[in-house]
Amino acid sequence: MQEILDAILAEQYDALAGLAVPDHYRGVTVHADEAEMFDGIPSHEKDPRKSLHLDEVPTPELGPGEAIVAVMASAINYNTVWTSIFEPISTFEFLRRYGRISSLTKRHDLPYHVVGSDLAGVVLRTGPGVNAWKPGDQVVAHCLSVELESPDGHDDTMLDPQQRIWGFETNFGGLAELALVKSNQLMPKPAHLTWEEAACPGLVNSTAYRQLVSHHGAGMKQGDTVLIWGASGGLGSYATQFVLNGGAIPICVVSSPAKAEICRAMGAELIIDRNAEGYRFWSDEHTQDQKEWKRFGAKIRELTGGDDPDIVFEHPGRETFGASVYVARRGGTIVTCASTSGYEHTYDNRYLWMNLKRIVGSHFANYRESYEANRLIDKALIHPTLSKVYPLGETGRAAMDVHGNTHQGKVGVLALAPEEGLGVSDPEKRERHIDAINRFRGV
Incomplete structure (x- = not known):
């Protein structure tokens, strides 16, 4: 592994084809025999530090259409949190289902799960049938994994019956020194970014692109008013940039003055600090307070000069969804990609x-959408929102x-990269x- 790293740091990318791929590597894992460790504990009290392990694991066999990548950096997504707290179900159920498809997918059904759905790194090996990539290529990866053996996925690959999220299902x-990906997950690394900056947009940037810009999502147009929940967070920070970059008008919902300042730094002007305003959309565990929906809608109209949102960018779920449906304009769209506060x-x-x-359901992005979202990063029209970086351990x-x-x-993780920058x-x-590029750093 050190020889591989030395070659990458020296930018001797052509030498990588001649170096042996290690038979073991370090990866961040959850263990199947710990899947019940948090039973009976409320979700917010479950601690990922107890369930995520840094283990030495065997390097998987390389199959047709696949690549092994030396991972320089990765990032945290909410699916890693779900994996680590074994909610809504243990991801080992996903691995079992995947393993039943073929002898090749059987490799994934193991008593440990190497997690992570983002990476930036360098290709080490490619399997039979891979022509677009070669050892030494600097890449990032999107997290869509599909088999495409059914006709259902050939208009929109997200509709493939065997669609999965790499590193989750x-x-x-990617939270490891090596990663196994399908070659059609690979995209060129933006040359002006560091490893850790390039690793952080993948999942959330592509998700926000499909949710807002694509015709499969809300189909945002110039002049649209867009309400963005969590506008300074992992998803929301890219949504805010897409809205501004696309000539629309963001209404950024945040939970603190510091988060409001980040939105202003991105160029947003209409901001609601929900904590400062004291919005409580639920009067108790079972009852929503429609007066609060109306108060929230009135605040939006006050900021916009009377306009309701054409699009509501939803991902908190249970806590906010009733308000989102209420405040959307007549004929408007509520587009949802997650339920971080509850699925019901x-x-x-x-x-x-x-x-x-x-109401439009939106889940990650297809190959084309992911490529277009990455191209906007490469063109420096959309920027990483990396705030903090941790070592793999x-x-x-x-x-x-x-x-x-x-x-x-976004929170980044260094894998093989020995330092930032x-x-x-x-x-x-x-x-x-x-x-x-540095807008979120240190905040």
């Missing part, structure tokens, strides 16, 4: 059907930051955008 993820949503359907609103602490919502933007091959381009 498959094994050998309730809302007053009168406000949906009588006002001809739409402190991945549990990084996941705890996300679980407790104490972070801003490495991997830039276009310093001139970087310098032109350095303030935007």
Whole structure:
């Protein structure tokens, strides 16, 4: 592994094809025999630091259409939190299902799960049938894994019956020194970014792109008013940039003055600090307070000069969904990609059907959408939102930051990279955008 790292640090990428791939590597794992360790404990009290382990694991066999990547850096997503607290189900159930498909997928059904759905690194090996990539290529990876043996996925790959999220519903993820990916997950690494900066947009940037910009999501257009929950967080920080970059008007919902300042730094002007305003959408565990929905809607109209949101960018779920349906404009769209506060949503359907609103489910992104989202990063039209970076051995602490919502933007993890700041091959381009690249750092 050290020879591989030395070659990468020396930028001797052509030499990698001649170096042996180690038969073991270090990866962040959860263990099947610990899947019940948090039973009876409330979700917010479950501690990822107890369930995420840094283990030496065997390097998986390389199959057709696959690549092994030396991972320089990765990032934390909420799916890593879900994996670490074994909610809503243990991810070992996903691995068992995947393992039943073929002898090749059987490799994934193991008593440990190497997690992580982002990476930036360098290709070490490619399997039979891979022509677009070779050892030494600097890459990032999106997390869509599909088999594409059914016709259902050939119009939109997200509709493939065997669609999965790599590193969450498959094994050998990116929070590790090596990762196994399908070659069609790979995309060019933006040359002006460091390894850790390039690793952090993948999942959330692609998700926000499909949710807002794509015709499969809300189909945002210039002039649209877009309500963004958690506008300074991992998803919301990219949503805010897409709205501003696309000529629409963001209404950023945040939970502190510091988060409001980040949104202003991105260029947003209409901001609601929900804690300062004291919104409580639930009067008790079973009852929503519609007066609070109306008060929230009035605040939005006050900021916009009377406009309701054309689009509501939803991901908190249970806590906010009733309010989201209520405040969307007549004929508007509520587009949802997650339920971090709970999966069972309730809302007053009168406000949906009588006002001809739409609820659109959106999940990650297809290959094309992921590529387009990465291209915008490469063009420096959208920027990383990296705030903090941990070493691989402190991945549990990084996941705890996300679980407790104490972070801003994205939390990165160094894998093989020995320190931050490495991997830039276009310093001139970087310098032109350095303030935007560093906007979230240290916040």
